[in-house]
Amino acid sequence: MALLKSNKVIYCLGNISPALGVLSTRNSSWWGGVQMGPPDPILGVSEAFKKDTNPKKMNLGVGAYRDDMGKPFVLSCVRKAEAIITTKQMDKEYLGIGGLGEFSKSCAQLALGADNEVMKSGRYITVQTISGTGSLRIGANFLARFHGGPRDVYLPKPSWGNHTPIFRDAGMELKAYKYYDPSTCGFDFKGALDDISKIPEHSVIMLHACAHNPTGVDPKPEQWKEISDIVKKRNLLVFFDMAYQGFASGDIDRDAWAVRYFIEQGHNILLSQSFAKNMGLYGERVGGFTVVCNDAEEAKRVESQLKILIRPIYSNPPMNGARIAATILNTPDLRSLWLEEVHGMANRIIKMREQLAAGLIKEGSSKNWQHVIDQIGMFCFTGLKPEQVERLTKEFSVYMTKDGRISMAGVTSGNVGYLAHGIHAVTK
Amino acid sequence: MRGITVFHSWWGGVQMGPPDPILGVSEAFKKDTNPKKMNLGVGAYRDDMGKPFVLSCVRKAEAIITTKQMDKEYLGIGGLGEFSKSCAQLALGADNEVMKSGRYITVQTISGTGSLRIGANFLARFHGGPRDVYLPKPSWGNHTPIFRDAGMELKAYKYYDPSTCGFDFKGALDDISKIPEHSVIMLHACAHNPTGVDPKPEQWKEISDIVKKRNLLVFFDMAYQGFASGDIDRDAWAVRYFIEQGHNILLSQSFAKNMGLYGERVGGFTVVCNDAEEAKRVESQLKILIRPIYSNPPMNGARIAATILNTPDLRSLWLEEVHGMANRIIKMREQLAAGLIKEGSSKNWQHVIDQIGMFCFTGLKPEQVERLTKEFSVYMTKDGRISMAGVTSGNVGYLAHGIHAVTK
16 A cells, blocks of 8 residues: 555655656656556466466466366356246346345345345345455445444454455455464464454454355354354444355355354344355356345335445446346256255365375375365365475466465366375475 | 444434435336336337347347357456457557557446446546546536545536537636646546537537646546447547547446446446556556455456457447437437427427437426426436437327427
8 A cells, every 4th residue: 555655645746846747748647656566466376377387287276166177167057047048038227226136135045044034024135246345345335434333344364365455445444353273274263252352342343154265264153152242242243254155064054054143143244145156156246245234124224325335336236147146046946956066066175175185194294184174165274384385386386375275176186186295295 | 323232223323315316217107107108217228119129239149158158257357358458449449559559458347337436446546636527517427426435526617508408618618728737527428418418529629629738637438339329430539539639548438328238237447558568557556446346347248248349240230230229319309309399399409409319408497397297207307308218209299299388
């Protein structure tokens, strides 16, 4: 951010002294002071991977599911839904600002359960958003405008990299609570409770509903209960990020347990959902943002303000992905097929974890790799140090982010042995 | 709010916001049971039966895309490369020196609104000049919150002359000549929304001169390329002229109307730079800005648009269909004006024919608009703007009758 501020300084000087010529003639430039920004940490991984000519190279940076041949996977239920939509020859009229009604409703139902008292009473509003990022940003903007509490949003340490600029650019401040324990590659439960107990009242706390990104470390149900208690005691506003429902355990209800428990416990949560991973709809940008309210009347007021916020960002959301998702969720055959396919994707990930751990033992590693199996979801926080990551990339062409995170989705039965070999080589 | 507990409400103080002025029109229209009702608020094209129109070239492009069984992997932050390139080409012309030198960056955006907002955010972060963005008076209603929410300030320059229902050229030049150096000026490239009043080429030339003299940063909003005159090159004339004249413009494009891709949300944001190296720097910063808003844009509409623009048969078909849509609008204008004369109106309705694009600024006053709605079930926005797209050969006579009734 300091870099960006310095651009402004240069421009201000240009304004005061035209002799600097920064803005004064056609041949000088409006954007002369715009610096080259750093590349995205995750995309940078993919770009380096593309350039590598090693036939054994592996891209474990990508947060997108791959099948056992390492290929992108479009779900059958998605293809079937698309065929249905095509036969209907639907128009392309604007959706409302809050998006496709059938989608928003089924999106909320998926998270909360159709029998949830919140669904029945209507004391919520769900708007269709531009996948998970768009949902989080709408939430962040909403908080910045309407939250009467402190500006601070507490993220687990570590959290998804993009959380920080999302909240910051929206005008909120970022803080953190202990979460990951590097000494166990597991959950620092005591540290988390300790930090959370000190968060100022009415602050916003972000919780990953399941399959924590980047660590794969999730609290157990008993731990969630204690977290709920302390959050309630501190009167914190809970913002759940659920990007992996169904993808974590393979069971959509099990993965939504924490969200549903918190609501039962009286937390009126904010919730971001994404269908990028669990429906493989990545580039279609399908997501939802939900505010659980006191009652339906409050939900109407909140809805009106969400619309006022959304309209000058993108007017209304893209229709295609929402139609696909709604068709799947609301067509019994397709919904069943989807649940099977999600289960299948989650299972393949789990199998790869088992094979990787077994492979490391077979290589003769003396280290404890239990966390590879214990961690949940697409990502595994290996515990590798930056130097080890660098060696793994340079010597074995295994690409991953510097924090030691690997996407298990990029692992196949064909390359898991090679990966185990490489990890062992750099850690023995 | 400070004393609240979890059992009180986080959102107790959130007020019910006012409904969107344009959507409010559609909602009231829906409730009306009059069989002769007309919705002239909607800014979406309708065919002569009053039905939404999906272009043939779009259906064909969709069929091609379906046969390819493409994956759904994330696009890059800046979107689909084939789309962004053809989007810029459409606006600037393939032979444009800007295209050849690569001294531009175009990112795929969430239609026109998304493009304008990215531009507004970019200005707020990187523009060294004043915070003020000068809009024509009047402008599209959503321009104001777009720039304001991004952190810019809004000002206006004279544009529409209510006494002529035409362009206040003298007033515009006068106001523009007083805009502080390095401010941002927004120009509607063609088919001004809401008035339909566009400057003539000679007038654009003078505007370019005075804008250059004042050293203003030009931001073009081109939401109707092809839709205004029926000819995409003619509609882009002002944009291309300004670039030739040395303005390094910002440009927002939408494919909502000209390709009928409304709900697919297809658009582009372009920054014309000094050189390709600068374009790379600007691109990197646009990505940093976009990533925490929505990460990357939706693929479907961009694939459709790119397929159409880059497949010669489909591109030709598209140009015909755009021409057809623009022609129907022009015909409805002629029929409406003729109808008003036939009704015996003594008023001057020349502006109905002279104004360009989807919208017509009728000149009706709010009380007249209210009567038109109450007595004839003709729905439109309070400023007297009607969407000609909602007019058909079947209802133009009724509309003329109603307008005459409230204005005689």
